[in-house]
Amino acid sequence: MERAIPDIVVGRLPHYLRALQHMSLEGRRLTSSQELSERLGISAAQIRKDLSLFGEFGKQGTGYQIDYLLNQLRQILKVNQIWDIALVGAGDMGSAIARYQGFTDRGFRVVMIFDNDPSVIGSQIGPFTIQSTDELVVAIQSADVRIAMLAVPAANAQEVADMLVQAGIKSILNYAPISLNVPDDVHVQYIDPVIHLQRMTYYLE
Amino acid sequence: MERAIPDIVVGRLPHYLRALQHMSLEGRRLTSSQELSERLGISAAQIRKDLSLFGEFGKQGTGYQIDYLLNQLRQILKVNQIWDIALVGAGDMGSAIARYQGFTDRGFRVVMIFDNDPSVIGSQIGPFTIQSTDELVVAIQSADVRIAMLAVPAANAQEVADMLVQAGIKSILNYAPISLNVPDDVHVQYIDPVIHLQRMTYYLE
Structure with missing residues (x-):
């Protein structure tokens, strides 16, 4: 059933x-597909159609109950729990991710950090001791971690991705500017600032 | 005319x-809406419809000429030139952005970096000398920069965004986990790793 929903x-x-989540923090109780449309730049009809694939969340005329829809979406996306993340790369980007404040209350936490640089292995980033990438496969398997963030140089990214796949990782968020080859049952998403910048230059004169 | 295209x-x-761009680097000459669809997870009909808004790029049966379509899209998105970027924040994230290899040949380059920490102002990140945020408005105005990347803590992000707007910035790429309030003629995009992570947890068991 769920598999039938388009990606x-x-x-x-x-x-x-x-x-x-923003509306809820503002103390709001009700919203509408129109309001969501204005905030997100997605048509109200599309929003109603998307949500209707998962159930009857709104009532004609009264709209959506924010906290109810929030909890339903958390369940659908499986972030009504905290997922552990293995972070690979303890350079600038990895350190920034390890300290990122935006994971709180959104379903994720970093639990381990790896790097291949002997000069940083064993040192601390906040509460984490940086481990050697040599230990990556065993450590991830033992902890049964399923999600990884990749913050290594482009030249190393595919090699590390292969290790992550071997360790049983099923979701990779890749910060390196390179496309990864992974098996069909592994999902990859890319953080690519240029995609966002190019969307804005369209509007510049 | 262009303004009529939905965001x-x-x-x-x-x-x-x-x-x-990937296909071109692979030495490919022709592609199809079907192939693009498989690579991107967007329906072939949607891709054809999107592209048809800008002109006649493909021929029934032969598909799209990759380099031609590439150049047309570069013109449409105005990245057939190099845009200068002002980077605010020289911490882990800012340093990683300053060194990011993924801007090359995609229309952007960082040209100035600002921070408010006296202990880093005046020091170098690669070719850049970190300037004080006190100089931000004048420096951006003088150089006529229109795009900024924001890599400061959430607590400072709105204040810096206000300065960027004052300086004439029209596009902001925000790495801080906070929504920014800006005038209608300023575009903001957000780098939010959680959006990408949540899209993948849907598929985890």
Whole structure:
């Protein structure tokens, strides 16, 4: 059943969740597909259609109950729990990710950090001791971690991705500017600042 | 005319551009909406419809000429030139952005870096001398920079965004986990790793 939802729809749900979370923090109780549309730049009809794939969340005329829809979306996206993340790369980007404040209350926490540089292995980033990438496969398998963030140079990214796959990782968020080859049952998402910048230059004169 | 294109369509064009750039680097000459669809997870009909808003790029039966479409998309997105970027924040994230290899040949380069920490002002990140945020408005105005990347703590992000707006910045890429309030003529995009992570947890068991 769930497998029948197009990935492009799944990709919009976190945006709905984030908008609803902001509204909830503002103390709001009700919203509408129109308001979500204005916040997100997605048509109200599309939002209603997307949400209707998962159930009857709104009522004609009264709209959506924010906290109810929030909890439903958390369940659908499986972030009504905390997922452990293995972070690979303890350079500038990895250190920034390890200290990132935006994971709180959104379903994730970094639990281990790896690097291949002997000069940083054993040192601390906040509460974490940086481990050698040589230990990566065993450590991830032992802890049964399923999600990894990749913050290594482009030249090393595929090699590390292969190790992550071997360790049983099923979701990789890749910060390196390179496409990864992984088996079909592993999902990869890319953090690519240029995609966002190019969307804005369209509007510049 | 261009203003009539929905922002959601504009947001897909950089993804088409990136896929075509990869194909071009692979030495490929022709592609199809079907192939783009498989690479991007966007329906072939949607891709054809999006591209048809900007002109006649493909021929029924032969598909799209990769380099031609690439150049057209570069013109449409205005990245057939190099845009200068002001980077604010010289911590871990800012340093990682300053060294990021993924801007090359995609229309952007960082040209100035600001921070408010006296202990880093005046020091170097690669070719850049970190300037004080006190100099931000004048420096950006003098150099006529229109795009900024924001890599400061959440607590400072709105204050810096206000300065960027005052300096004439029209596009902000925000790495801080906070929504920014800006005038209608300023575009903001967010780098939010959680959006990507939540899209993948949907598929985890």
